[in-house]
Amino acid sequence: MRFRLALVEDNIINKNTFLQKIKVLNDVEIVFTAVDGNDCLEQLKGLPHHKLPHVIFMDLEMPGMNGIETIRIAKSLYDTVYFIVLTVFDDDEKIFEAIRSGASGYLLKHEPANVLIEAVSNVIEYGGAPMSPAIARKTLRLLSTSSVLPEQEESGQGIPESVTDREKEILKYMINGWDAKKISAELDISVLTIRKHIANIYLKLHVNSKAQIISLAYKNKWI
Numbered sequence: 001m002r003f004r005l006a007l008v009e010d011n012i013i014n015k016n017t018f019l020q021k022i023k024v025l026n027d028v029e030i031v032f033t034a035v036d037g038n039d040c041l042e043q044l045k046g047l048p049h050h051k052l053p054h055v056i057f058m059d060l061e062m063p064g065m066n067g068i069e070t071i072r073i074a075k076s077l078y079d080t081v082y083f084i085v086l087t088v089f090d091d092d093e094k095i096f097e098a099i100r101s102g103a104s105g106y107l108l109k110h111e112p113a114n115v116l117i118e119a120v121s122n123v124i125e126y127g128g129a130p131m132s133p134a135i136a137r138k139t140l141r142l143l144s145t146s147s148v149l150p151e152q153e154e155s156g157q158g159i160p161e162s163v164t165d166r167e168k169e170i171l172k173y174m175i176n177g178w179d180a181k182k183i184s185a186e187l188d189i190s191v192l193t194i195r196k197h198i199a200n201i202y203l204k205l206h207v208n209s210k211a212q213i214i215s216l217a218y219k220n221k222w223i
Helices: 012-022 037-045 065-077 094-101 113-126 133-143 165-175 180-187 191-205 209-218
Strands: 003-008 026-036 056-058 082-087 104-109
Touching: 003 012, 003 037, 003 113, 012 026, 012 113, 026 037, 037 065, 056 065, 065 082, 065 094, 065 209, 082 113, 094 104, 104 113, 104 133, 113 180, 113 191, 113 209, 165 180, 165 191, 165 209, 180 191, 191 209
Parallel strands: 003 026, 003 056, 056 082, 082 104
Antiparallel strands: none
């Protein structure tokens, strides 16, 4: 599959760094780059449906319309387009705002090309929610002092019986911020199999992001 990507980033250095990473990858097409939210929405409006990007990598802090507002508006207009936030590690409170706005993933800007393309594949092919391990750990710390995510289940509930022992094992690693590739190496199972287990975990826990899994784990004392 050839992935169609776009980037919304106002910093020219960050934009060029991203493009340099992506251009070495096969089966990737950059549909457009935009400097802010308004520019992104205008470029989306000019594209036929079959040319829309599969995934847009989105900066958060930009002049004019910021990334969170852009995602919120764009998701309401183009529900087939996924958004992955690219951030620096200073964006504490923005994590949950971005997730609520409709972001499917949350990665640090310095992630290498292989992590970026794995995140794209994870979102498009498996409905996953890629999150840098450092961001996942920070999310857990924030949850311990905040109620920024709504309650999804009553606290104190155990892991549902429908979750298999293998899925519980994978869940433990996910809560600690591990991605599918790292879990695959640790358990000596293919990445594809790990992703299928993760998809089952999402289904059985009635969640659609790693942040919601971490929230459930904290509130229900699974950790």
